[in-house]
Amino acid sequence: MKVSVWSLLALAALFSLGLAELAVELHRVQVVDVAAFKADLAHQATRRMRKPGIRGRILDAKGGVLAESRARRDIVCDLSAFLENGGLANTVTAVDDAITRLADALGFDRPASLTTARITRHIRTQSAVPLCVWRDLDETSLARFEERAAGFPGFSVESHAERIYPRGTFAAHLIGYTGRDRGTEDTDDVRMLAYELEMKGRAGLEAFYDDYLAGVAGAVRIPVDARGFKPRGAARDNIALGETEERAAQDGLDLELTIDPDLQAVVEKQLDGVHGACVALNPHDGAVLALASSPTFNPNDFVPFVSAKRYHELSEDPGHPLLNRATAGLYAPGSTFKPVTALAAFHSGINLQAAYECTGVYKLGDMRLHCWNRWGQGPMDLYHAIEQSCNPYFARLGYLMGTNTLFRTAREFGFEAKTGIDYAPERSGSLVAPPFYPGLACQSAIGQGRLQVTPLQMAVECATFANGGKVFTPFLKKRADGSPPPEPVRTLSFKPEEIEHVRSGMRAVVEGPKGTGKAIGGLKVSCAGKTGTAQIGGGEKDTWIIAFAPYENPTIAVAMVVERGDSGGKTVAPRIHAILASIFGEKEE
Amino acid sequence: MLKKLLQFNWLTFLSMVALAVIGVIFIKSAGEARTAASLQDAWRLHAATALFGLILYFTLSFLDYRKILDLGSTPYFLIAVILLVAVLAFGERVYGGKRWLLFFQPSEVAKLAVILMVAKVFGRKRPADTFLDLLYGLGLLALPAFLILAEPDLGTALVLVPAILVMLLCARVCLRVLIPVLAVSLLAVVAILGAVQVAETTSNPQTKANIYRCLPLKEHQRARLRTFLNPDADPYGGGWNLRQAKISIGSGSLTGKGIGKGEQKFLGYLPPSVSMNDFIFCVLAEETGFAGASAVLGLFGILLLSGIWTALRCNDDRGRLTVIGILTLVFAHVYVNIAMSIGLMPITGLPLPFISAGKTFLVVLLAAFGIIQSVSLHREEET
Numbered sequence: 024m025k026v027s028v029w030s031l032l033a034l035a036a037l038f039s040l041g042l043a044e045l046a047v048e049l050h051r052v053q054v055v056d057v058a059a060f061k062a063d064l065a066h067q068a069t070r071r072m073r074k075p076g077i078r079g080r081i082l083d084a085k086g087g088v089l090a091e092s093r094a095r096r097d098i099v100c101d102l103s104a105f106l107e108n109g110g111l112a113n114t115v116t117a118v119d120d121a122i123t124r125l126a127d128a129l130g131f132d133r134p135a136s137l138t139t140a141r142i143t144r145h146i147r148t149q150s151a152v153p154l155c156v157w158r159d160l161d162e163t164s165l166a167r168f169e170e171r172a173a174g175f176p177g178f179s180v181e182s183h184a185e186r187i188y189p190r191g192t193f194a195a196h197l198i199g200y201t202g203r204d205r206g207t208e209d210t211d212d213v214r215m216l217a218y219e220l221e222m223k224g225r226a227g228l229e230a231f232y233d234d235y236l237a238g239v240a241g242a243v244r245i246p247v248d249a250r251g252f253k254p255r256g257a258a259r260d261n262i263a264l265g266e267t268e269e270r271a272a273q274d275g276l277d278l279e280l281t282i283d284p285d286l287q288a289v290v291e292k293q294l295d296g297v298h299g300a301c302v303a304l305n306p307h308d309g310a311v312l313a314l315a316s317s318p319t320f321n322p323n324d325f326v327p328f329v330s331a332k333r334y335h336e337l338s339e340d341p342g343h344p345l346l347n348r349a350t351a352g353l354y355a356p357g358s359t360f361k362p363v364t365a366l367a368a369f370h371s372g373i374n375l376q377a378a379y380e381c382t383g384v385y386k387l388g389d390m391r392l393h394c395w396n397r398w399g400q401g402p403m404d405l406y407h408a409i410e411q412s413c414n415p416y417f418a419r420l421g422y423l424m425g426t427n428t429l430f431r432t433a434r435e436f437g438f439e440a441k442t443g444i445d446y447a448p449e450r451s452g453s454l455v456a457p458p459f460y461p462g463l464a465c466q467s468a469i470g471q472g473r474l475q476v477t478p479l480q481m482a483v484e485c486a487t488f489a490n491g492g493k494v495f496t497p498f499l500k501k502r503a504d505g506s507p508p509p510e511p512v513r514t515l516s517f518k519p520e521e522i523e524h525v526r527s528g529m530r531a532v533v534e535g536p537k538g539t540g541k542a543i544g545g546l547k548v549s550c551a552g553k554t555g556t557a558q559i560g561g562g563e564k565d566t567w568i569i570a571f572a573p574y575e576n577p578t579i580a581v582a583m584v585v586e587r588g589d590s591g592g593k594t595v596a597p598r599i600h601a602i603l604a605s606i607f608g609e610k611e612e
Numbered sequence: 613m614l615k616k617l618l619q620f621n622w623l624t625f626l627s628m629v630a631l632a633v634i635g636v637i638f639i640k641s642a643g644e645a646r647t648a649a650s651l652q653d654a655w656r657l658h659a660a661t662a663l664f665g666l667i668l669y670f671t672l673s674f675l676d677y678r679k680i681l682d683l684g685s686t687p688y689f690l691i692a693v694i695l696l697v698a699v700l701a702f703g704e705r706v707y708g709g710k711r712w713l714l715f716f717q718p719s720e721v722a723k724l725a726v727i728l729m730v731a732k733v734f735g736r737k738r739p740a741d742t743f744l745d746l747l748y749g750l751g752l753l754a755l756p757a758f759l760i761l762a763e764p765d766l767g768t769a770l771v772l773v774p775a776i777l778v779m780l781l782c783a784r785v786c787l788r789v790l791i792p793v794l795a796v797s798l799l800a801v802v803a804i805l806g807a808v809q810v811a812e813t814t815s816n817p818q819t820k821a822n823i824y825r826c827l828p829l830k831e832h833q834r835a836r837l838r839t840f841l842n843p844d845a846d847p848y849g850g851g852w853n854l855r856q857a858k859i860s861i862g863s864g865s866l867t868g869k870g871i872g873k874g875e876q877k878f879l880g881y882l883p884p885s886v887s888m889n890d891f892i893f894c895v896l897a898e899e900t901g902f903a904g905a906s907a908v909l910g911l912f913g914i915l916l917l918s919g920i921w922t923a924l925r926c927n928d929d930r931g932r933l934t935v936i937g938i939l940t941l942v943f944a945h946v947y948v949n950i951a952m953s954i955g956l957m958p959i960t961g962l963p964l965p966f967i968s969a970g971k972t973f974l975v976v977l978l979a980a981f982g983i984i985q986s987v988s989l990h991r992e993e994e995t
Contacts, residue, residue, distance in 0.1 A: 024927070024928075024929055024932075025734075025739070025740075025782070025783050025784050025929050026782045026783060026923075026929050026932040026933060026936070027782075028924060030781070030782045031782075031920055031923050031924050031932065031936070032920075034778065034782070034920060034936060034939070034940070035916075035917055035920040037943075038913070038916045038917065038920070038939070038943050039913065039917070041943060041947045042909050042912060042913050042916075042946075042947075044956075045909055045947065045950050045951065045954075045956075046906050046909050048951075048954050048956060049861070049897070049902055049905050049906060049909075049950075049954065050902060050906075052858060052861050052862045052954050053861060053862055053864055053865055053866065053897065053901060053902040053905065054865070054866055054902050056862055057862055057863070057865045057866075059862070060858065060859050060861075060862025060863045061862070061863045061865070063855075063859045063862075063863075064859050064863045064875065064876065064881075067859070067881060068875060068879050068881065108647070246879070247879070248878075248879040248880045248881075249879055249880035249881045250880065254878065254879060257644055257645070257878070258645065258878035258879060261644075261872060261873045261878060262873060262874075262875040262878050262879070263869060263873065263875065264875055264879075
C-alpha cells in the first residue's frame with residue numbers, strides 16, 4: 024500500500040495540534056484577555072448620557088423667589104422606533120411621516136423648525152437621544168396626546184426643567200439669565216456623546232454662581248447599537264447591557280441673596296424712566312442691599328433661549344438695557360469725589376486752618392475752574408467747602424497736594440480696582456490716563472479730569488465714610504448663619520478725627536444751612552451725603568448723590584447716578600430722599 | 613446487516629450530527645438579530661437541508677465506495693467542471709463575485725469532485741512516482757481551482773490546495789519533485805507576507821508602489837493582508853471585522869452570555885451580513901464562551917480522529933486517500949475559519965463545516981461523510 028499507517032498517524036497528529044493551537048489561542052482571548060475585550064465592548068456599545076441636577080433657586084433676603092425651575096413637558100420621538108433598512112434617508116422619511124400623521128391626529132401644527140434636514144442632523148449626531156417634537160405643552164394638549172398615544176408607538180412625553188423668573192424685570196441685571204448649552208464632562212475617559220441641551224448661566228449671578236446653582240450632573244450609561252441607536256425589541260430584551268446609573272445627579276443649591284426686596288423695589292421705582300444706576304450697601308459688612316440699573320430687560324425673554332431678533336433689539340438699543348451700569352458703567356464722579364480729596368488733604372501737610380476766599384473761579388495758567396456760584400462764596404474752610412461744594416477750594420487743594428497724594432488716598436478707598444463683588448462683569452475704572460497736563464490735579468480733586476468710576480465704587484466710598492474708615496468688599500450671596508462677620512479689606516490710614524471732620528461736612532451737605540443736598544433731608548433720622556454734577560461735554564451732565572444714614576450709626580450707604588440730569592441736588596436728591604424715607608420714614612413736622 | 617451495524621462508525625456519525633444541530637441552534641440565534649423573516653427562519657432551512665443531506669449520507673454509505681469511485685468520480689468531476697464554467701457564464705453576481713448558479717454554489721460541489729477524482733487516479737495499485745503523475749495530479753487540482761479563482765473566490769480555491777497536496781504526499785506521487793516544490797512555495801508565501809509588511813511600514817511611497825507592482829494582489833486582498841499583519845492600524849476601516857470578531861469571542865469569557873443573548877450580534881457590531889455564515893463561530897463563542905467554543909473544537913477533533921480511525925482500518929489506498937482528502941478539507945475549513953476570527957490568519961470567506969449556514973456545502977459535506985462511512989462499512993469486501 025502506498026498510504027502508510029505512519030502518514031495517517033502524522034495527519035492525525037497534525038489535526039490534533041492544529042485544534043490544540045486554536046484551543047490555546049481561544050483560551051488566551053476568552054479567558055486570559057477577557058477583561059480587555061469586555062472593556063472594548065462596553066466602550067463601543069455604550070454612551071454616557073448627562074443627567075443634569077435640578078438648578079437651584081435664587082432667593083432675596085426675605086426668601087422671595089427671584090428665579091426657579093419648573094417642569095416643561097414635551098412630546099418626543101424615539102428615533103430607533105422608525106429605523107429603516109437602506110440609507111439614512113429612509114429612516115428620516117419614516118420619522119417625518121410619523122410626525123405628520125401624529126400632528127394630523129392631534130390637530131397640532133407641525134413645528135416649522137422640524138425640517139428633514141434637522142431630523143437628519145439629529146440622527147447623525149445624537150441618535151440615542153429622543154428628538155423633541157412639540158415643546159412646553161399645556162395640560163389639555165398633553166391629555167389629547169395621552170388619549171391617542173397607543174396608536175403612535177415611538178412617541179412619548181418627557182419632562183425637562185425650564186427656568187422661570189417670576190418677578191420679570193425685578194433685579195434683572197443682578198439675576199442675569201440662563202441659556203442652553205451642551206454639558207461637557209472630561210473627567211473620565213469614557214465617551215460622552217449623548218446629551219441634551221441643558222441650562223447654563225449666561226449673565227449675572229446665574230453665570231457667576233453657575234456651578235453652585237447647577238449642582239453636579241449625573242451620568243447614565245445607555246447601550247447603543249452599531250448605528251448609534253438605542254436597542255429595541257429582541258435586542259433590548261436579550262442583551263445584558265442595560266441602562267445603568269454611573270453617578271447620581273446632585274441638585275443645585277438655592278442661592279440666597281443679601282438683596283432687600285422692598286428696598287430693591289423702591290430703588291427700581293426711583294430709576295424708572297431715566298438712565299442710571301443705584302447701589303445700596305450695608306456699611307458694616309459690605310452686603311449689597313439693593314443694586315439696580317436702568318433701563319432694564321426681562322430675563323424671561325432668554326428662556327429657553329433668546330431669539331436672534333430679540334437679542335438684536337436689546338443689544339442695539341441706544342439705552343444699552345443689557346449693560347449693568349451699577350458695576351460696569353463708567354462715569355466721572357464729579358463732586359461726590361470731594362470727600363476723598365478732603366481726606367487726602369490731611370496727609371498733604373497743607374494748613375487747613377487758614378481760610379480761603381472763593382471768588383467764583385480758580386485760575387491756573389490758562390485754565391479756569393468755575394464755582395457753581397459765579398459770584399464766589401466768600402471765605403471757605405474745609406467743612407464749609409464740603410457743605411457748599413466749592414470748586415475753587417478743592418481745585419486749590421488738588422494743586423497743593425498733587426496727584427500722588429490724591430490718588431494714593433483714592434486707591435485706599437478702592438478706586439482704580441475692582442471691588443471684588445461676587446458678580447460679573449465688573450469694571451475697575453481709572454484715576455488717571457495720559458496725556459498729563461498742568462491742572463490735572465485740580466480737575467481730579469473735584470471729580471473731573473480723567474476719573475472714571477462705577478456707581479458700586481462710589482457706594483463703597485460712601486460706606487467707608489459711613490463706618491468710619493473700613494473698606495469692605497461688597498457681596499451679594501448671603502453669609503451662612505453663624506459665620507464670622509467679614510473682615511474689612513483695608514482700614515483707611517487716617518485718624519478717626521480726620522475722618523469725622525469730613526463726615527461732619529457731609530452731614531452739613533444735607534442738614535447745613537447752605538447744604539447742596541438739602542432735598543435728601545427731612546427724614547426721621549440724621550443723614551449725611553454729597554451731591555455731584557459731572558460735566559461730560561456738550562453741556563450734558565451726569566448727576567450724583569452719595570448718602571448714608573443714620574449719621575450716628577449708619578445702616579445704609581447708597582450711591583446713585585442719573586445720566587443727563589440737571590444737578591445732583593435737583594435731580595437725584597429727591598430720589599435718594601424717597602429711598603431713605605422708605606426705610607426711616609419722613610420727619611414729622 | 614448486523615455486521616454492517618457493528619462496522620458503522622458511530623463516532624463520526626454522531627459528532628457530525630451534533631455539529632449540524634449546533635449549526636441549527638446558532639443560525640437561529642444569529643437570525644434573531646435580523647429583521648427579515650427569511651433570515652429569522654434560516655435555521656429551518658439548515659435543518660431541512662441537513663435532513664435531505666442525511667438521506668444522501670445513508671444512500672452513499674451503503675453503496676461500496678469502490679463502485680462510487682470507479683463509476684461516479686469521472687462523470688462527477690466533468691459535471692463539476694461544466695458547472696464551474698456555467699457559473700462564470702450565467703451566474704448571478706452577488707457582492708462582486710459570480711458564485712451562485714440558481715440555488716447552489718458549484719465551487720462547493722467541485723471540492724468533493726476533485727478529492728474523489730484524485731483518490732481514484734492515485735488509489736490504483738501501480739506506483740505513481742513519475743513527474744507526469746505529479747503533473748496530472750496538480751492538473752486535476754488546477755483546472756477547477758482556476759475556474760473558482762475566476763469567480764473570484766480565492767478562499768475556496770486555496771482551501772482545496774492543502775487537501776489535494778496531502779493526498780498527493782500520502783500517495784507518494786513523485787516526492788522527489790513535490791517536496792522541493794512545496795518547500796519553495798512555502799518560502800514564497802512567507803516572502804510575499806514579508807514584502808507586504810515592508811510595503812505597509814515603509815515611509816517611502818515609491819518603495820511601496822514598486823513592491824505592489826511586483827505582487828499579484830488585488831486591492832481587497834492587500835487590505836486583508838495588511839489587516840492581518842497590523843490588526844490595530846485601522847480599527848474602523850479594514851480592521852473592523854477582525855476587531856468585532858475578537859470582541860465577540862473575547863467578551864464571551866469562560867461560560868458565555870447564554871445562547872441567544874449575544875450582544876455583538878444584536879447591536880450589529882458583528883457585521884450582520886456574515887454573522888450566520890463565515891463569522892458564526894463568533895456568535896457561538898460569545899454566547900457559550902470558552903466552554904462552548906472548546907467543546908465544538910472537541911467535536912471536530914472526534915470527527916477528524918474517528919475519520920482517521922476509519923482510514924487506518926481500511927486496507928485500500930482508494931479508501932484511505934478519499935478519507936484523507938475529505939478530512940484535510942474539513943480541517944482546513946475549521947482551522948482557517950476559527951483562526952481568522954482571532955487574528956491568526958487573514959480574513960477569508962470560508963464557512964465553518966456543518967455549522968455555518970450554506971446549503972450546498974452542507975449537502976456536499978454530508979455526501980462526503982457518507983462516502984467515509986461507506987469506507988468504514990465496506991473495508992473488508994474484495995473487489
